[in-house]
Amino acid sequence: MKLSVRGEYALRALLVLGLNYDRDVVRIQTISDQQNIPKRFLEQILTDLKSLGVVESRRGVTGGYRLARPPEFVSLAAVIRHIEGPLAPVSCVSERFYEKCSCPDESKCAIRSVMKEVREAIVKILENVTVAQMCERVKLLQGEHANPLDYVI
Amino acid sequence: MKLSVRGEYALRALLVLGLNYDRDVVRIQTISDQQNIPKRFLEQILTDLKSLGVVESRRGVTGGYRLARPPEFVSLAAVIRHIEGPLAPVSCVSERFYEKCSCPDESKCAIRSVMKEVREAIVKILENVTVAQMCERVKLLQGEHANPLDYVI
DNA sequence: CCAAAACTCTACTAAGTCAATAGGGATTAA
């Protein structure tokens, strides 16, 4: 599993939305300015997260984005899988992106058996970390701020 | 960490060499035939593994490759790092491939702190698995063979 | 009602990576 810039931006954006969860929607421009993410690029990423169902949007002049459900129910695993693809280091050990590999018998493949362990370890972590927990970590690391947009992510 | 085809070939080749450790050198052609790896590509990969110091070669008509040290002392981590680069999902949490990321304060970055956990988990596994152990797994999964080249990897 | 500010959809592009392929050259045993 490798986190691309796109994936990192997605997580940063979700953290901003998480910190603003019970408030109003947040504009793309705001996230873009605050996090130094190219606006048009962020646009694409948020559309993508919308198709995953993890954020929702309001259009028009008072528009913006918010989380579509409480941050406790958004796992990093789901987000990263959607943006980056498989968490597994090789797709022959992936559950949802499984692809047969070239070895003659997967059940007897030693490389595969190690990669499976790696996959389990990664999944175990990312499946159990939610956006809510990430927000908690942010607050813990930086102290509480009055305005959630003051957090630096 | 994502294992590319190149990295997979490297591991397969090392397994072949590991199973042949106390025997003679193995020719590129042999590995290529047995593992269905394009010969010229495998050539590059073995040269690369040689520069890492993990294999050595003999030239000329009786030439070939062998492990440069006992398979117990070749960790997957070292090999994959050399072939693929960082094991860490983002290079700001990598020990040997560290690169500063764009966030204003790494020590307060929540994303980083999660990615650090992921890195630890991956490293812990790959640092502790050696080529020798992989060879054992192969034998265990496939039963002992008289000719080590009969193993399917 | 209309203009401005937001989101939306589709396309394009420059740079980089990946998996080979290609063409020789250097070594060594028989």
Next chain:
DNA sequence: TTAATCCCTATTGACTTAGTAGAGTTTTGG
């Protein structure tokens, strides 16, 4: 001296990544 090896450098075609671009659609405030 020949043939089978390994060795070195370069190129290529397909694909991915990180944006950029242009032209909508929706909504609110004046």
